[in-house]
Amino acid sequence: MLKISELAAKIGLSTHTLRFYEKHGLIHASDRSEAGYRYYNHADVRRAEFVKTARNIGFSLQDISQLLSIRVDKHSHSCQDVTDITQHKLNEVNTKLAELQSMQQTLQILLDSCCGGPENATHCSIMEALEESEDRNQLVAGNVK
């Protein structure tokens, strides 16, 4: 069982942020000491780590709350609800993945071609590397006359 400052150190968030996440229903401490100190068990830690990762990849707290609430629960969600939300989030993730991969490619082209040595630049801005990256995609897609 970890105290709040230990959890904060472990996952790289401040104690303020952890209490803030608790206030918004994203995480919670399974136990409290007599004095009211929060104690986090393994599952609590996992959940906090999940929230941190999801924030890092750009999900809002509301998104994360929705992700965490995915659960078949006869009283509030049907199987259909669960798959709908999940599919929707998966689509968002897939879009971001494609955009990130394209950004990765662009940055890699820039890095590979820009600075072979002093004054040896063939592409020196992200916009130029982007053109190159699109030319390549067109070649791959066979769209060149």
Added chain:
Amino acid sequence: MLKISELAAKIGLSTHTLRFYEKHGLIHASDRSEAGYRYYNHADVRRAEFVKTARNIGFSLQDISQLLSIRVDKHSHSCQDVTDITQHKLNEVNTKLAELQSMQQTLQILLDSCCGGPENATHCSIMEALEESEDRNQLVAGNVK
């Protein structure tokens, strides 16, 4: 040459946001009419699209400004500066990619296993799917006794 509302419609941002981005130096209109109306050429549009995509994958305006400023310029950046910034951003992109891929896998497991039919759930929450996803990774990594 597009007017601001045309650019806004084309890339899916409001005219307010475009002017806001201009105020922060991220985009600009190459031309102005006598009355001061903004006119955007092809390169301006490309740049605005880049900003939109970069925002969508979670870069801050400051990050984007940095990405756009990557350029070998004898007076302000050396080749070394350019590669340092680019490498740093590439590392960030790679981290996000890995996290997104893991999120994709988790959501896919949830979707595949959760709702084969009514009451047929084997994994019903993201935390459960996450455990499964980690079990698989451990198998792949050969970490099973």
Added chain:
DNA sequence: TGTAACCTTAGAGTTAACTCTAAGGTCAAC
């Protein structure tokens, strides 16, 4: 037993990124 380093809550303050409003000018069409 005192003191430093924790912990608690409630609530105020900050920052980034929009988003809107006001007050007024422009333009194409009827």
Added chain:
DNA sequence: GTTGACCTTAGAGTTAACTCTAAGGTTACA
């Protein structure tokens, strides 16, 4: 030539997500 849908700027307002402060209680240890 006027109407409605644009455009301009300056600046105020909003929202999400922290981040900090105040005031006070708890705990381990020298």
